Amino acid sequence: MLFDGRIIAGITVFVAVAEAGSYARAAERVGLSRSGVGKAVARLEERTGMRLFDRNSRALKLTDEGRVFLENVTPLLQQLGRVAAPSRPDEVRGRLRVSTDGAFGPYWLVPAIPDFIAAYPQLKIDVLVRDRIDTLLVEGVDVALRFGEPDSRGLDKRLILRSRVLTCASPGYLAQHGTPAAPDDILDGHVCVRLLDEATGRPHVWNFETADGRQRPIAPDCGLTVNDAASLVAAAVGDFGIVRLLDIVAEDYLCSGRLVEILPEWNTLLWPAYLYTLPDAHESLAIAAFTSFICARTSETD
Structure with missing residues (x-):
């Protein structure tokens, strides 16, 4: 059975809200707007068929369903993080070249980069703002982030947000x-x-x-x-x-x-944004770490 990976992104936001106690504080933690956090939780409730938070009280509180769900998903999410991430941050080193367009780069990626560098201090990042994606092939770029309909020129691609x-x-x-x-x-x-x-x-x-x-x-x-x-x-x-x-x-x-x-x-x-890599990019710890970081910070994948 195929698992809907979008639920994982929603669970990540849900756990952040439950731990922070408010949409606003969770938004700062996961790098979304307050409305983005609210939409992510609403989508998760729709997909799971559960009401996770009691919105009728003055304070944001978990429902009984939400409390049980949190107890069940937290250890699973922690285990998934251990499997998906490199075993030690100091194993991720070198230089990563990221190509992005003029909307995604300055307004989303660059403000998020300090958190990534803090997690992987041995890794250096080059962010190149380019209009076209062919730089991935001709300029030695490791990852490209682009708004627009997906490019299909032999690249692996992943929808990251709309x-x-x-x-x-x-x-x-x-x-x-x-x-x-x-x-x-x-x-x-x-x-x-x-x-x-x-x-x-x-x-x-x-x-x-x-x-x-x-x-x-x-x-x-x-x-x-x-x-x-x-x-x-x-x-x-x-x-x-x-x-x-x-x-x-x-x-x-x-x-x-x-x-x-x-x-x-x-x-x-809605206008989609995609993450592009070369087909053999999964062999790079740096690219894997960066991809995991981006996907964890974007939950809009409908």
């Missing part, structure tokens, strides 16, 4: 130009900044999608086209216009109020 595509603008822009109520309103005089599709040389089409299946692709005129996430953010917070951003890129700016999500009911499209 990020929601958000439509955003700054409060200053919206105060001046108004807030669109539907995707077609964007076509009526709004300023847009679009991301360049490196494969076609043209800006990406904006594909809007609702939870009930309605879809609306648009290709708005844009006064500015860029080829990286940082430039999209800079244009948006500078009141230039409307942009589309992955939620891992936009989250901090939304929390601080520098950006506002617009058309939330149309922002249900």
Whole structure:
């Protein structure tokens, strides 16, 4: 019988919440947002058919089912960690070259790297931000992390998360130009900044999608086209216009109020991220340790 490996990621988050006593403290421990932790627990409850936490009390408490589940999975999770990880951190040494794109690298990977280096102090990391995945083959890269549909050029690949595509603008822009109520309103005089599709040389089409299946692709005129996430953010917070951003890129700016999500009911499209290695990568302790670290820190694998 095949086991759904996504449950392991959910169990990891569940144990962190149970030990920390709150979603917020667990989020800091596992490297997710508070909402990401809540979604991971909800998915685990759906898949197991159990209600793990009592959300009616003022404090977050385990249900009786949750308490028994925790007692059963904790030793199994510890044993799995011992089997999957190298026996000693000092066995993992050398230099690991990681290629990543402009969204995953600066906004997720680099902030997480200190924890990985703390766990494996003998390992040195090179992070290379590249637009294309062929660097894995021509630049001696060990691991690649990329958003987008999977590449199939003889590489092993693993889905590690899905990020929601958000439509955003700054409060200053919206105060001046108004807030669109539907995707077609964007076509009526709004300023847009679009991301360049490196494969076609043209800006990406904006594909809007609702939870009930309605879809609306648009290709708005844009006064500015860029080829990286940082430039999209800079244009948006500078009141230039409307942009589309992955939620891992936009989250901090939304929390601080520098950006506002617009058309939330149309922002249900999920964009996948994959981890790529060469077929013989399993022989490297460094690559195995890095892969385990990344998968432990990402629980969105639906």
